[in-house]
Amino acid sequence: MSRIIQVPxxxxxxxxxxxxxxxxxxxxxxxxxxxxxxxxxxxLLHCMLPREENDLSNSLRNVDTAxxxxxxxxxxxxxxxxxxxxxxxxxxxxxxxxxxxxxxxGKRNIEETKRLLTTLKIPIMGEEIGxxxxxxxxxxxxxxxxxxxxxxxKTDDTFDTELVKII
Amino acid sequence: xxxxxxxxxxxxxETANIMAQKTVRPIENILRQKTIVTKPEIIMQKMEFVxxxxxxxxxxxxxxxxxxxxDGQGAVVLLMKxxxxxxxxxxxxxxxxxxxxxxxxxxxxxACLGGIARLLSLKLMQSVPTAATDMSRAIxxxxxxxxxxxxxxxxxxxxxxxxxxxxxxxxMVFIFDNDTxxxxxxxxKDLTKL
Numbered sequence: 001m002s003r004i005i006q007v008p009x010x011x012x013x014x015x016x017x018x019x020x021x022x023x024x025x026x027x028x029x030x031x032x033x034x035x036x037x038x039x040x041x042x043x044l045l046h047c048m049l050p051r052e053e054n055d056l057s058n059s060l061r062n063v064d065t066a067x068x069x070x071x072x073x074x075x076x077x078x079x080x081x082x083x084x085x086x087x088x089x090x091x092x093x094x095x096x097x098x099x100x101x102x103x104x105x106g107k108r109n110i111e112e113t114k115r116l117l118t119t120l121k122i123p124i125m126g127e128e129i130g131x132x133x134x135x136x137x138x139x140x141x142x143x144x145x146x147x148x149x150x151x152x153x154k155t156d157d158t159f160d161t162e163l164v165k166i167i
Numbered sequence: 168x169x170x171x172x173x174x175x176x177x178x179x180x181e182t183a184n185i186m187a188q189k190t191v192r193p194i195e196n197i198l199r200q201k202t203i204v205t206k207p208e209i210i211m212q213k214m215e216f217v218x219x220x221x222x223x224x225x226x227x228x229x230x231x232x233x234x235x236x237x238d239g240q241g242a243v244v245l246l247m248k249x250x251x252x253x254x255x256x257x258x259x260x261x262x263x264x265x266x267x268x269x270x271x272x273x274x275x276x277x278a279c280l281g282g283i284a285r286l287l288s289l290k291l292m293q294s295v296p297t298a299a300t301d302m303s304r305a306i307x308x309x310x311x312x313x314x315x316x317x318x319x320x321x322x323x324x325x326x327x328x329x330x331x332x333x334x335x336x337x338x339m340v341f342i343f344d345n346d347t348x349x350x351x352x353x354x355x356k357d358l359t360k361l
Contacts, residue, residue: 009308010215017284025224025304028312048312061215089342094309095232095297098199134305136225151227151302159227159255 002142007044008072010061014043014073017141024136026105028089030063030113032127034070034122035144036079042141043070050112063112071120085147086117087126087167089137096132106130117153126167135164171211171352176356179348182283183207183324183341189282190326193274198255200331208325209346216291217321218307224245229265231272234294234312235280239347241321242314243279244340245272249300251296255335265322269296275339275354277308287301287354314342322348 002018002072009029013021015042023031035042047063059065074084091110103111110129117124128135128148138147145166152162171179187207194202212220222228229252229287235241245268247255259267273296284291299306311321324341343351 008215009218019251023304025218027301027305028309029305033277048308059179092309094301094306095319105309113350132299134301135301153300157250160180 003031004080005066007046009046010048012019012043012045012060012066012070014041014042014070015141020110021139021141022137026090026135027094028090028104028139029061029091030088030106030109030110031090031135032063032067032113032117033073033137033139035087035139035141036074036083036085037076037085037144038083039143040141041074041079041140042075042144043073044137044139045070047109050108063109067116067120068130081120081122085125085144087139088113088124088145089128089135089146089148089167091129092131092133092135094132094134128165128167136161175352176209178352178359179324180207181208181323182355183209183285183326185282186279186324186332186341187326189279190328191192193278194271194328194330194337197271198276198330200329202330204326205329205336206325206327207247208327210323210325211320213290214311214321214324216309217311217323217342218304221307221323221325221338222303222304224304227301228303228306229268229300229307230294231269231298231299232306233272233276235291235298235343235347236312237290237292239289239291239343239350241341241343241347242310242313243272243276244310244342245275246303246306246338247336251337252336254333255330255337258278265298265300269298272296272339279339279341283351287351287358289354292334298322313344320345320348322351
């Protein structure tokens with residue numbers, strides 16, 4: 001019997017098959033799905049900011065500290081970095097306006113995630129990033145499949161869920 | 168709010184009440200509809216909890232975001248369900264609806280920030296409004312990420328309004344970073360000494 005585990009903002013969950021990890025309402029935030037295909041163990045991280053900014057109140061808010069924390073959890077389960085693959089989603093810019101000199105939060109989240117995963121030599125096997133729409137993610141630990149949906153306006157002005165991509 | 172003394176909490180609640188009253192007149196002037204404040208509420212939250220404390224994560228909202236600049240840092244956010252903005256702006260062409268909401272938010276933000284700035288002798292300015300329609304959590308997380316890069320605790324003053332005979336709900340949220348919250352408290356305390 002599989003469970004659907006909802007991951008809140010600035011948090012993560014780690015579980016094994018047949019569980020499903022899910023998070024909703026990802027705008028500029030970035031979601032990182034780390035998966036060990038052999039062990040069928042995966043983690044979903046929902047991060048808000050790229051790097052630690054002199055704020056130690058919640059390290060899971062930031063991509064750099066959150067990923068490092070989750071990697072330690074995998075190692076504690078005897079899963080090595082070379083066993084992991086990654087899929088990422090998010091990093092949108094929903095409000096268009098003058099960006100600051102470093103770019104939008106979403107763009108910086110994407111850059112930091114790619115930099116960190118490259119440093120850790122964890123290959124990114126799929127991505128659905130950037131753009132201007134909020135996303136929701138469903139991560140199936142049985143097969144590593146990540147389903148990404150968005151809200152879609154219907155002709156009668158009500159909203160429905162649109163399947164955007166499976167990675 | 169736990170970290171603030173009760174006097175500071177009262178001062179912030181009073182600030183929220185002033186902002187609530189300041190939102191009413193511009194809305195009545197623009198829309199020519201009786202408007203009442205249903206809830207002025209103050210919450211102090213870490214940035215990752217702000218969105219979920221203000222609404223359901225996947226609820227679709229029309230939103231307008233205005234950045235607060237000057238002596239204080241923060242954001243003003245207008246939030247409405249799309250079906251409610253359609254009812255409120257029934258005479259406005261569908262393609263122009265978000266422009267109308269941007270204008271409404273701009274006027275309300277100007278009235279509120281102007282009122283607070285005059286009262287507390289602060290210089291508060293506002294950015295050009297930008298709009299988006301999407302999931303509530305995504306909207307608010309992007310805004311608090313922009314506002315709260317260096318501070319963990321954010322002050323949120325949520326003013327809920329009911330407009331016209333149809334009692335159409337509209338929510339204005341004022342988010343201030345930690346330094347600005349302390350500045351508001353300090354300036355408010357100065358006022359009480361006069």
